[in-house]
Amino acid sequence: MADIADLANEQADYHLQVALGRHKRQGAKPSADFCVDCDDSIPLRRQQSVPGCETCISCQELRERCR
Structure with a gap:
């Protein structure tokens, strides 16, 4: 048991x-060039390190806090 x-x-x-x-x-x-939430550009370094990302770091943090 x-x-x-x-x-x-x-x-x-x-x-x-x-x-x-x-x-x-x-x-x-592929990662997005611009954030789907705020339309700011997503830094190339983030695009490369997080394949398929669609949000900038700020918006992703906000999404994770709201879960």
Whole structure:
């Protein structure tokens, strides 16, 4: 019988696999040149380090805080 730590580890593993799958799918498309939220340009360094990104850093931080 699984204890609470085992259940927590299973949940964490599940969420990790979902996130990795999402990341792989996003990697198939190019990063946006301009943020879809504020229309500011996305720095080339961010575009290269986060394949498939659609938002600038500020808007991404705001999205993550609002989740």
